[in-house]
Amino acid sequence: MAQHRDKTLHVLLDQQAERCPDKVAFTFEGNTLTFREIREQSNQLAHWLKSLGIQPGDRVGVALDRSLDLVIALIAVWKTGAAHIPLDPEFPRERIRFMLEDSSAVLLLTSRRYAGYLESPVPEAFLEDLPVQPTADLVSDVGPDALAYILYTSGSTGKPKGVMVEHHNLVNLLYGMLVLPGLSVSDKVLAITSVTFDIAFVELFLPFLIGAETLIATREVARDGRAMLELMRTKGVTFMQGTPATWKMIVNAGWNERLPIRVISTGEAISRQLADQLLERSLEVYNLYGPTETTVYATGRRIFPGQERITIGWPLLNTSVYILDAAQNPIQAGETGEIIVGGKGVARGYLNRDVLTAERFLPDPFSPGNWMYRTGDLGQWSQQGDIEYLGRADQQVKIRGYRIELGEIEDQLRQLEGVKEAVVVTREDQPGEPQLVAYLVTEWEALSKGQVIAWQQTLKKSLPSYMVPPFYVPIKEMPLSPSGKVDRNALLKTPKGNAIGHSHKPPRTRLEKEVAEVWQTVLDIEEIDVDDDFFDLGGHSLIALVMMTMLEERLGKKLPIASLFKAPTIGQLARLLESEEGVYWGSLVPIKPTGTKPPLYIVHGLGLEVMIFHGLARQLDPEQPVFGIQARGLNGEVKPQRTMEEIAASYIEEILTHNATGPYCLAGYSMGGLIVFEMARQLRALGRELKLLAVFDTYVGDKHPDVGLMYKIMQQPRKFLFYLGAFLKDPRSAVQFHWKTKLGFARRGKTGSKNPEGVVGEIVAALKEANINYRLQVNETDVLELFRAKKRDEFIYDPVYMGWKPFLKKGVRITEVPGDHHNLLQSPNDVEVARLLQRILDQNGASNSRH
Incomplete structure (x- = not known):
């Protein structure tokens, strides 16, 4: 041309x-x-x-x-x-x-x-x-x-x-x-x-x-599928393009005969079943792919009967396609990467979106002087040299601590017996509790729970359990947007009550029924299997706190929240409540106890418990063991220590009992950072090897030798400007922050124990007292890894080193992480924090296997 x-x-x-x-x-x-x-x-x-x-x-x-x-x-x-x-x-x-x-x-x-x-x-x-x-x-x-x-x-x-x-x-x-x-x-x-x-x-x-x-x-x-089919039949149409949803609509409208038409499928992935139906009814079928940013289409190929896998083919005229890893390097056949499109179709960019344009439209290093576009789509080269489309990277969702590709689940659903069409969405009927819901068009008028159970058993053969949707909504047809694509927003408007749940093993004993009723309330799930995992159902630290409190008030029996690591199902938790044997109230809690790497020990903050570390632990390397250290005395039977030295010593005692030889990797969240600092001092005094000393957003500026009364007075104008700027930028967030900081511990106490003032309140008071009286000594040996939250809601005198620099002779290494002080370890921030933490662990030599 x-x-x-x-x-x-x-x-x-x-x-x-x-x-x-x-x-x-x-x-x-x-x-x-x-x-x-x-x-x-x-x-x-x-x-x-x-x-x-x-x-x-x-x-x-x-x-x-x-x-x-x-x-x-x-x-x-x-x-x-x-x-x-x-x-x-x-x-x-x-x-x-x-x-x-x-x-x-x-x-x-x-x-x-x-x-x-x-x-x-x-x-x-x-x-x-x-x-x-x-x-x-x-x-x-x-x-x-x-x-x-x-x-x-x-x-x-x-x-x-x-x-x-x-x-x-x-x-x-x-x-x-x-x-x-x-x-x-x-x-x-x-x-x-x-x-x-x-x-x-x-x-x-x-x-x-x-x-x-x-x-x-x-x-x-x-x-109207019937009206389109009538035009195809009577007006001599020989060429037509449409989304898979449009073609399904026409097939379902009664298209049974062969017509002299070439079919173009585009916009979404086409299923094997639909492709076969179209091949039987048309002259030729093509699958074309391309984002708007590369001018409609970038790749394509003809689909043939018996083709093993349906791909998006090869680049079109004057188009280059690369599949690159996160570092923009080409990958081998069979590996998954991002589809990048270069060539004559790459658009000028986004209007008035310079930052986004710079992120997505890049100079083409493989064709100097030209540009390429990051599609955000995932794909891989097949052995035949064409491209397999694997779904949108931004269709990744976060469920139960895992990143999930909805397209992968949909592909497996379409292969199930009786399923014609399948779309998976995430519903968040309760804020912060997203769940997978599958919307299905099936061969049957009604959908039974037994069929759902059979499907789930099949899905679990090819998908991890957390990728198997717990809910299935039967619908007559998929709603379409004006462009002919499936309207996912319309699906979300379908009442959740239409969903068929996945429970097939109901509670058997009185205690199991009691536990199940509490779970149904806090998780907002109508039916729960006695073997369902609390975390797989969307449970997290705040829900766990409420759930354990309700159980205590209902049954008069008390368990530490960390019991959920040992007994995460209704059946297991009921047995633990019934026997109370093996109920552990010590400090060391196995969150992820297996793996070949030196274990990581993470110390609690003023929240006292370690459930908040669960998501982080899941995101770390599979071979990285993680143990949480919760506060002593949560059962009210042990008086809390009131000095930082005593607290650190008691935690070290439990760690040494568990791991006598080391090496040791220590991390502390919030006030827990002060505790691990003292633990490191005591471990060094015992001659132990320390591979990591890390703190998550721990501020010790008030302990800085230069921060006296006169210094604080001098800093008041800067402090005023900080809070004024925060209020002007986001008044609602600023007010909410100060409201929470004033009432947070009272609220936490009310949900954390039957007698919070006598147990949780006493431990918190002891920790605060220990903090006030603790005098940091200079650490001569270790580099401190400071994971500092990007967002700062509260004024601090040293926003760079958070007060740590004078106390570390070998220095402080800062790693900025997403989120604020309160949510940096929560989803989705835990993914990035875990990545950065694991990299530092491995760089520090903590990747060596234990023998």
Whole structure:
């Protein structure tokens, strides 16, 4: 296509109109336009737009119903040298206003039926008002690098982001599609897609470019499988593209015979079952892939019967595809990495999103002088050299401490007996408690619990237990968005009560029933298996605290929260409550006791317990043992120590009993950082080897030798400005923080024990007393690893070293971690903290196996 690289698309369309002026180009509801008529009418509109002040480089919003006028309007805007912003009149008006303002549109081209309705922030021009204008070509001084359109896609910030596509990007795509899947002048294309979905440009302009005919379906037809099938049968349609959801809708509408049509599947992964159904009913089936940012399509291939795996094929014309690891290095066949697309289709970037553009659009190191786009999709090279699509990287969700690819679960669900369609979403009916829910279209009218159990048993053969959805919602058909994709937001509106749960082993004893009722309350799950793991059901430290309190009040029996590590199921916990044998109230708690690396010991903060370390432990290396150290005296039978030296000594005693030879890796959270500092001093005095001394956001600035009363007085203006800035930046968060810090311990006590003031309150008071009286001595031997939270809600005198620097002769090594003081160890921050912590453990030599 070298001869076409220097031309804009509208120039190429005019050249095609010269070759077949009287051939029908478009048909809509029985009305037709020839190539000559399209050229002349778009010229007339372009002249009018120019008279309204539209100039090359401007942006024009186009909000029209599906019609012949829509095609004319799109081409006319190009002929003025401007770019268009495709808008759907059915979009929320607030969204339309945002796109017009964000794109700096100078005009909204629409119809009188929408006059004033869209509440446009820019002047409106109505097609019905088009005066008599010349039909001669309007020459605009724009080249192939000119902007063709700005297409808005969903943004992670909640606001749409505009993708800027240039003429040469679109021209390259269309000529590439003439190669694969190919199109001839005798073809008739059925156009069903909204112009707000970029594949619409293929439907409208690929046939025009080659001299074929396009049949434009109305909005109503494009939503009706039976109506689309009728057009396919009666209008000689030979080429059509749609999402898998659209093709399923047509198949389910009664498409049983073979039609002379080539099928393009796009937008989402196509299942083996659907591909086979389409192969039986059509001439050819193609699977095409590509993000908007690389101009519609980047790869593709034809699907054949009996093909072992359905892939997204090979790069299209002038397109390069790389699969790279996190360090942007190529990976081998069979390894999973991010799909990166380079070549002529890479768009200009995101409008007004310089930071995001810099993150996703990168210089192509494999083709100097060109650019490549990070798709956020995961894939791998097959042994045959084509690309297997493995789902969205940003479709990863965090469930029970694990990162999960929803696409992987959906793929396994579609292979189950009786499942036609499957989509998995995360529901968070209780804040902070996301759960996997599978929405299924099945071969049966009703779905039994027995069938769900059978499915789960099958899924557990190929998926970890935490990836097996606990809930299944039967639905008649998948809801679709205007672009023809599955509308996941609509699925979330389906009542949770429609879900069929996974419980098949109900409580048997009275005690199991008591425990189950409490779990059902705190986890908001109607039915729970006696063998279900508390953590796999979404349990975490706060829920555990409430649950244990309710059990204590209900049964009059008390267990430490850490018992859940030993007895995480209803059956196990009930047996522990019944016997009370082996109930452990000591300090050392095995969170993840197995592994070949030297164990990590993490000391509690003022929260006293170690459940908060559970997520972090799960994210660390499988061979990294983790033990928590909880406060002594939680059962009220042992008086807490009141000096830091005594507290550290008691914890060391338990550690040495567990691990007499070492080496030792110590970490402390919040006030626990002071405890491990003293523990390190005592271990060194005993001649023990220390591989790690780490603290998680522990502040000791008040103990700094220079921080006296006069210094604090001098710092009051800085302190005032800090809190004023925090309030102005986020008033609600600032007020909530101070409210929590004043009432936090009282609340924690009320949920932590039947008599918090006598037990938890006494331990907290003892810890505070120990903190006040403790005098840090200089550590001559160790480097302190300070994990400092990025977000700071409270003013501190030393925001860099948090007061530690004078007390470490060998220095303080700072690692900044996501989150604030209270949530840095919670999901999703625990993933990054664990990664950084494991790296430091291994660098410090703590990766050596124990013998």
